Amino acid sequence: MDSPPQAALQLAGVSKNFGPVAALRSGSLTVQPGSIHALVGENGAGKSTLVKIVAGVHRRDGGDFFLDGQAVDFGSTAESKAAGIAVIYQEPTLFPDLSVTENIFMGRQILGRMRRIDKATMYREAGKLFQGLGVHIDPRRPALGLSIADQQIIEIAKAISLDAKVLIMDEPTAALSGVEVERLFTVARRLRDEGRALVFISHRFDEVFDLCDAVTVMRDGSYIGTRPIAETTVTEMVNLMVGREVADLFPKQDTDIGDVVLKVEGLQSAGVFHDVSFTVRRGEIVGLAGLVGAGRSEIARAVFGVDRYDSGTVSMSGTAVPARNPRAAIRSGMAFIPEDRRKQGLVTDASVAENIAGVIRRGLAKGGLLTKAQENRAVAPWAARLEVKTSSLDAPAKTMSGGNQQKVVIAKWLATKPDLLIIDEPTRGIDVGTKSEVHRLLSELAGQGLAILMISSELPEVLGMADRVLVVSEGRLTADLTREQATPETVMHAATASSGSQEMAR
Amino acid sequence: MTHTTTDEGTALLLEPSALPARTRLLKTLLRSRELSVAIVLLIVVAAAAIKSPDFVVSSDGWRDLLLTPTILLLLAAGQTVVIITRNVDLSVGSILGLSAWLTGELFMAHPGLPPVLAFVIGSAAGAGLGLINGVVVAYGKVPALVITLGTQYIFRGIVLTWAGSSLISASQMPDRFLKLGTAQIFTIPVLFIIAMVIVVAVGYYLQTARSGRELYAVGSDPEAAVLYGLPVNRRVVGAFILSGALAGLAGVVFAARYGTVNSSAGTGIEFQAVAAAVVGGVAIFGGSGTAWGAAIGAGLLMTINSALPMVGISDFWQQALVGALIIAAIVLDRVLAARQARKLIEARDES
Numbered sequence: 138m139d140s141p142p143q144a145a146l147q148l149a150g151v152s153k154n155f156g157p158v159a160a161l162r163s164g165s166l167t168v169q170p171g172s173i174h175a176l177v178g179e180n181g182a183g184k185s186t187l188v189k190i191v192a193g194v195h196r197r198d199g200g201d202f203f204l205d206g207q208a209v210d211f212g213s214t215a216e217s218k219a220a221g222i223a224v225i226y227q228e229p230t231l232f233p234d235l236s237v238t239e240n241i242f243m244g245r246q247i248l249g250r251m252r253r254i255d256k257a258t259m260y261r262e263a264g265k266l267f268q269g270l271g272v273h274i275d276p277r278r279p280a281l282g283l284s285i286a287d288q289q290i291i292e293i294a295k296a297i298s299l300d301a302k303v304l305i306m307d308e309p310t311a312a313l314s315g316v317e318v319e320r321l322f323t324v325a326r327r328l329r330d331e332g333r334a335l336v337f338i339s340h341r342f343d344e345v346f347d348l349c350d351a352v353t354v355m356r357d358g359s360y361i362g363t364r365p366i367a368e369t370t371v372t373e374m375v376n377l378m379v380g381r382e383v384a385d386l387f388p389k390q391d392t393d394i395g396d397v398v399l400k401v402e403g404l405q406s407a408g409v410f411h412d413v414s415f416t417v418r419r420g421e422i423v424g425l426a427g428l429v430g431a432g433r434s435e436i437a438r439a440v441f442g443v444d445r446y447d448s449g450t451v452s453m454s455g456t457a458v459p460a461r462n463p464r465a466a467i468r469s470g471m472a473f474i475p476e477d478r479r480k481q482g483l484v485t486d487a488s489v490a491e492n493i494a495g496v497i498r499r500g501l502a503k504g505g506l507l508t509k510a511q512e513n514r515a516v517a518p519w520a521a522r523l524e525v526k527t528s529s530l531d532a533p534a535k536t537m538s539g540g541n542q543q544k545v546v547i548a549k550w551l552a553t554k555p556d557l558l559i560i561d562e563p564t565r566g567i568d569v570g571t572k573s574e575v576h577r578l579l580s581e582l583a584g585q586g587l588a589i590l591m592i593s594s595e596l597p598e599v600l601g602m603a604d605r606v607l608v609v610s611e612g613r614l615t616a617d618l619t620r621e622q623a624t625p626e627t628v629m630h631a632a633t634a635s636s637g638s639q640e641m642a643r
Numbered sequence: 644m645t646h647t648t649t650d651e652g653t654a655l656l657l658e659p660s661a662l663p664a665r666t667r668l669l670k671t672l673l674r675s676r677e678l679s680v681a682i683v684l685l686i687v688v689a690a691a692a693i694k695s696p697d698f699v700v701s702s703d704g705w706r707d708l709l710l711t712p713t714i715l716l717l718l719a720a721g722q723t724v725v726i727i728t729r730n731v732d733l734s735v736g737s738i739l740g741l742s743a744w745l746t747g748e749l750f751m752a753h754p755g756l757p758p759v760l761a762f763v764i765g766s767a768a769g770a771g772l773g774l775i776n777g778v779v780v781a782y783g784k785v786p787a788l789v790i791t792l793g794t795q796y797i798f799r800g801i802v803l804t805w806a807g808s809s810l811i812s813a814s815q816m817p818d819r820f821l822k823l824g825t826a827q828i829f830t831i832p833v834l835f836i837i838a839m840v841i842v843v844a845v846g847y848y849l850q851t852a853r854s855g856r857e858l859y860a861v862g863s864d865p866e867a868a869v870l871y872g873l874p875v876n877r878r879v880v881g882a883f884i885l886s887g888a889l890a891g892l893a894g895v896v897f898a899a900r901y902g903t904v905n906s907s908a909g910t911g912i913e914f915q916a917v918a919a920a921v922v923g924g925v926a927i928f929g930g931s932g933t934a935w936g937a938a939i940g941a942g943l944l945m946t947i948n949s950a951l952p953m954v955g956i957s958d959f960w961q962q963a964l965v966g967a968l969i970i971a972a973i974v975l976d977r978v979l980a981a982r983q984a985r986k987l988i989e990a991r992d993e994s
Contacts, residue, residue: 213872214870214872215872218872230864230866230867230870231864231867232859232860232863232864232867232868232930233863233864233930234859234862234863234926234930234931235856235859235860235863235930239856239860243856243857243860243871243873244853244857244860244871244872244873245853246853246856248853252852252853253851253852254850254851254852254853254856260660264660275657275658275659275660275661276660277659277660277667278656278657278658278659279656279987281983281984281987282656282983282984282986282987282988282990283987408988
């Protein structure tokens with residue numbers, strides 16, 4: 138990995154561990170000034186960790202980090218910022234109550250007489266920045282209500298006003314429409330031509346080929362390879378990224394698919410999702426695929442009654458389920474395992490038994506009283522069935538591994554004897570070894586006749602597990618694919634379909 | 644750029660720069676919370692004056708009209724600064740009590756003490772107590788509601804231990820100091836002038852100083868403030884110090900105005916301070932509002948209390964009305980914020 142010493146940004150063999158989990162084994166990246174460099178890899182490949190090390194959010198455990206040939210080591214985001222690094226996140230964090238100009242200049246406002254803030258000059262400067270970027274945003278308007286695309290522009294304007302030499306864009310296009318992506322690319326090219334170095338993280342290959350000059354591929358926390366964009370192909374990139382056969386990892390046993398359990402018709406929520414209709418049958422695993430921010434979790438939350446929706450119907454086995462009523466949804470036979478199980482699915486301080494009994498507790502109480510023995514008796518079969526590995530049912534849930542925690546959450550909901558299991562990102566944050574156990578479990582449950590709606594950002598997981606794949610893009614279902622039709626290409630194609638070219642790819 | 648927005652409200656939100664500077668200023672003012680609360684205040688005063696002209700035109704009436712809200716003006720300004728950072732300071736009533744008693748003790752021990760020094764010492768003592776609040780809230784990461792509820796009792800406990808059941812009366816304080824309580828310049832009470840100068844200064848600071856704007860940023864989105872590299876903890880501590888200092892100053896004003904101090908001075912006034920800020924348009928979840936609005940809110944609350952008996956409304960209804968005002972202010976905030984957010988999103992969907 139020898140490279141010219143004048144590289145704007147150079148990382149070599151960088152590693153980072155979080156406790157026993159190696160988030161980054163050996164990350165390497167070399168970016169030249171005046172170029173746009175793509176960083177690609179599956180979810181969990183270590184891209185975000187690498188970015189956070191550059192941004193000063195995390196400190197690396199090993200490896201080399203050079204900026205303009207100088208060895209650097211950032212202990213805070215402020216240090217990285219001062220060194221000329223700007224990170225534009227997928228969903229920027231702005232101050233909604235303040236004007237976009239204040240958002241750009243916060244903390245280093247232009248001062249006038251008596252060290253008072255010179256608002257007029259600031260508005261003028263912000264106007265100039267927007268003009269330079271070729272966008273029209275009123276410098277006086279509040280940041281509240283800006284589209285994500287505009288929020289990113291504000292972040293970019295901020296980076297330019299700081300004269301950032303290295304701009305890292307972490308999946309900036311995931312939630313953008315076609316027009317907005319074009320605008321962002323125009324801005325990015327302009328910045329490149331000014332001699333800045335840009336790092337562009339994306340899942341969309343067409344964008345990578347359209348915008349970037351070179352591409353670095355990562356897999357499982359390690360550097361795999363770097364290619365000039367002109368000398369590579371989509372096929373080569375996919376091979377580098379995946380590096381293994383998809384089907385081997387996630388065996389889904391064939392099951393008899395039965396009657397319709399969940400039927401969703403014309404579900405709509407302004408600004409979130411539109412006209413969503415689908416069914417899930419007994420014994421079927423339906424994968425809900427799409428890019429982060431496409432509206433998958435929101436659809437699931439609305440179906441389960443956590444979030445409101447404007448119109449449409451949800452029914453279980455032919456009976457309508459009232460909106461905005463999770464209790465009714467549970468009674469109708471739904472179970473919902475949210476993405477962030479630590480926050481939403483598990484009481485980490487409570488014991489395994491208490492967690493599993495969480496939803497069925499009402500039924501366990503005798504004469505209004507609940508005893509530990511009753512609880513343990515009721516949950517033991519579930520824990521055994523899922524092979525939750527813990528020394529005792531009384532152990533607090535937080536002492537367990539991510540995979541076992543997930544099993545506890547699944548057990549908790551299975552104890553309600555549901556007909557439908559909605560599970561959001563079933564293996565996020567679970568190490569590779571335990572992942573397949575969770576997959577095997579879901580597969581077995583489907584085999585026993587449970588209907589499963591599985592949301593997943595990991596393409597191999599969706600392709601390996603699902604009998605049918607629904608793809609969501611910008612709040613709309615853009616594809617309904619059978620197991621045979623679903624390939625990385627068809628799913629990614631539907632997931633990146635912009636609102637301009639809406640077509641159900643059947 | 645052609646924008647076809649016909650609705651002026653949306654234009655003010657989305658394209659304020661497209662409006663001529665004077666129109667923009669006028670529209671912002673007309674739509675401001677400060678103006679609407681000020682109008683309500685004027686209506687209350689007018690209604691009371693019609694029923695009983697003495698309320699405004701007699702020299703005593705005029706003086707009381709301005710003097711009554713003085714203490715709350717100071718507390719509301721301090722409370723505003725804290726609320727803007729998405730915190731709250733419930734200990735200001737006790738700080739006021741402590742400072743008032745301290746002032747009395749000071750004058751008993753040193754009758755020759757210049758009154759100015761009493762104001763400085765009272766404010767400094769309040770600032771010290773505010774520092775304690777701020778450090779625990781900012782660095783201990785404990786919600787301000789809990790901490791200041793605790794220090795409210797602790798500070799009050801100190802006053803109770805120190806003062807016992809005794810009373811410092813006017814005869815124990817020097818005349819020079821007590822005269823300040825009634826002194827007027829061009830019929831305007833001096834204490835009121837002091838409070839107004841401070842309110843204007845705090846409001847001006849919040850609008851035009853870097854650290855002032857950072858207080859808004861911290862309250863608008865604390866996590867974003869950290870990502871921006873703002874000194875969040877320092878700003879929160881600063882807000883509590885300012886609130887404490889103003890409460891301390893209010894304690895000295897209390898002693899000068901009433902001439903008598905006992906251990907219960909300022910009990911319960913912290914809730915009036917929060918109410919004044921909320922009624923005056925300071926968002927309870929931080930990030931927006933002005934010290935000027937809070938001051939007008941304070942004026943309204945205190946004036947209602949003294950005006951309603953004039954109009955012949957019973958005690959119960961006075962309390963209920965103040966309560967209704969607070970709830971109405973919060974509901975109004977929610978409705979307006981939701982409407983603004985919806986307009987902005989609609990405008991975005993259309994473009």
